[in-house]
Amino acid sequence: MRRRASGSGLYHRRALFIIGGAFLGSMSSRAEGKWPTRPVRYINPFSPGGPADTLSRIACQHLGEMTGQQFVVENKSGMGGNIGTDAIAKSSPDGYTIGLNATLSSLNLLGNLLQSSR
Numbered sequence: 001m002r003r004r005a006s007g008s009g010l011y012h013r014r015a016l017f018i019i020g021g022a023f024l025g026s027m028s029s030r031a032e033g034k035w036p037t038r039p040v041r042y043i044n045p046f047s048p049g050g051p052a053d054t055l056s057r058i059a060c061q062h063l064g065e066m067t068g069q070q071f072v073v074e075n076k077s078g079m080g081g082n083i084g085t086d087a088i089a090k091s092s093p094d095g096y097t098i099g100l101n102a103t104l105s106s107l108n109l110l111g112n113l114l115q116s117s118r
Contacts, residue, residue, distance in 0.1 A: 035095060039070040043091075043099035045084020047077040056100055 042060050046052035053075060060071035076084035084099060091097035 036067055036069040038096065039072055040095075041091075041097045042071050042073050043084050043088050043097065044073055044075050045077060045081035045088075045099065046075070048075045052100060059100075 040063075042056060044053055044056040053073070056073050060073050064071045076087050078084075088097060088099040
C-alpha cells in the first residue's frame with residue numbers, strides 16, 4: 001500500500017504562486033517608476049504563529065530579496081480576518097500597504113473596492 005505524500009508542500013507552492021502573481025501584476029500596472037522606494041507594510045489578518053503568518057513571512061522574505069526593500073509583516077487578527085482586511089482597505093492608496101486574505105467575504109469586499117476605485 002502506497003502512502004500519499006503530504007499536501008502541505010503543494011499548498012505552500014500554490015500560495016506563493018498566487019502571492020507572487022498578485023505582486024507582479026500590481027507592479028506592472030504602476031507607471032510611477034521604481035517601486036518600492038521605502039519599506040512595505042504587509043498586513044496578515046490572521047494570528048501570529050499560524051500557517052498564514054508563516055507563509056506571509058516566507059513570501060515577504062522572497063519579495064524583499066526580489067525588490068531590495070524590506071517587507072514588514074504586521075499581524076492584525078480578529079473577527080475571522082475582517083480587522084486586518086479593514087486595515088488594508090482603509091490604508092492610503094500609495095502601494096506601501098499590502099496584505100493577505102483568503103476568506104470569501106473578504107474577496108468579495110476587495111472586489112467591490114477595486115470596482116469602486118476605477
